[in-house]
Amino acid sequence: MNTIRANSINEIQKLLTKKSTKLFLLAAVLIPVLTKLLVNNLFLTDWMALPTENINFSLLDLFVTIFIPLFIFICATDLFTGEGERETLFQVRPIGRMELFLSKVIAISIFSLILLLLEWLAVMISSSIFDKAFTLTTIPSSLGAFFVSWFPIIVLTAFAVMLALLVKSSVLAISSMIVLYLIMLFIPYVLPSSLYLLPATYLDWYRQWLSDASLQWILQTVTYLCSSFALFFSVGYYMFNRKEA
Amino acid sequence: MEKAVVITGMTKQYSNIRGIQNINLTIDQGEIVGILGPNGAGKTTLLKCMTGLTSPDSGKVELFGVELQSNYKEAIRPVGALIGPAVAYENMSPYKNLKMISRLYSDITDTDIEKVLQQTGLTPYKDEKISSFSMGMKQRYGIASALISKPRLIILDEPTNGLDIDGLLLLRKTIQEVSSHSGVTFVISSHHISELEKLCSRFCFLIQGAASFYEAGSEPLEDVYVKKVEVAGR
Secondary structure, three states: HHHHHHHHHHHHHHHHHHHHHHHHHHHHHHHHHHHHHHHHOOOOOHHHOOOHHHHHHHHHHHHHHHHHHHHHHHHHHHHHHHHHHHOOOOOOOOOOOOHHHHHHHHHHHHHHHHHHHHHHHHHHHHHHOOOOOOOHHHHHHHHHHHOOOOOHHHHHHHHHHHHHHOOOOHHHHHHHHHHHHHHHHHHHHHHHHHHHHHHHHHOOOHHHHHHOOOHHHHHHHHHHHHHHHHHHHHHHHHHHHHHHO | OOOEEEEEEEEEEOOOEEEEEEEEEEEEOOOOEEEEEOOOOOHHHOOOOOOOOOOEEEEEEEOOEEEEOOOHHHHHHOEEOOOOOOOOOOOOOOOOOHHHHHOOOEEOOOOHHHHHHHOOOOHHOOOOOOHHHHHHHHHHHHHHHHHHHOOOOEEEEEEOOHHHHHHHHHHHHHHHHHHHHOEEEEEEEEOOHHHHHHHHEEEEEEEEEEEEEEEEOOOHHHHHHHHHHHHHOO
């Protein structure tokens, strides 16, 4: 357990030194603030017609469907395919393969949670400054929505890691992740029956939580997400464990 | 005398037919063993199998009596290694890289990091990014990363690659000091015969994937090597 914690810190430190990570952290703060500023102070009348909460959730949608998946793809490519290319993936250190694999997945997941929380904070602070209709009662529901959004993101992380281990080139890894993700987003328009079988569908599942989530729906969806995570994680680890330095 | 390394019947074959065949090797604690052989003879493969970076097709590796394949973490804890290019995160400084390594051990202090930077002559550059280092400086960092965990067995693959004369002398001095003061075992693979001759008490010749041994004696190592290669063929 100590080794997993120690190496998770190492992986987080590695990600923190990357310019792309800093850029995403900055975007998580700036995009909500600038959006609120534009909507409330620059008289964009079409947007002003939207209730405040809708804008907040549109921002969340933007993050969970575009920004955070892109961030995850970059991180998974860097920590797995990239390190494989640079021959830094495996070292002669007292850390097992499972611990190494798990700590990398944990580091990416923690960073995606940090991005979500930063975005939520930026949304709340900018709402309190710019939105005249802002009330404290919106805080629990919006925090809940941001927090539940993290779970399908963890599943997407396992998916990205699995893909990162399938190929040996970083360029191929990130491009295949983006293409497959786009296919997952658009295939339900062609094959509506596939909607509930694609992990990307559940990225905005917070909407269901906020409306009429029945116990049956929660159990079904949570079971599906857990099974998908287990599948992607197991296949990813199997490939990781077979790799040789 | 405790056995630092015991390799029994190790075979690793690649699809290009290269690799190592049925290697048996025992190294006592405190020995400095040189591994010699032509390019593609299997030196790096042997060292990778010894450290778990590559799985052998068959055979067993024991490090200080602990089997590597079944108990990797415990077996590898007393081992420091530099195999291939130095493993470093180049957008970080050597100090930060060593700090990351130290988190995986319970007994490495900041003083140990400073000491190993001093030993490898990296103290003036400890806060510079490794990406700005020359090949020799990166190699020095690689040696520092092998020494940081205060290992009882140090495995070095071509440690002299890219080193300048100062670096070479410093490496030799460090190996001799660490070996004599702490009784650390060294396994060093190199093409620099004269350097190995100065350091090692025993040599393992790897030619066409097979191993043969030679104790340091009166005959120049270069002559012994040439004879071995001529007999076995390249």
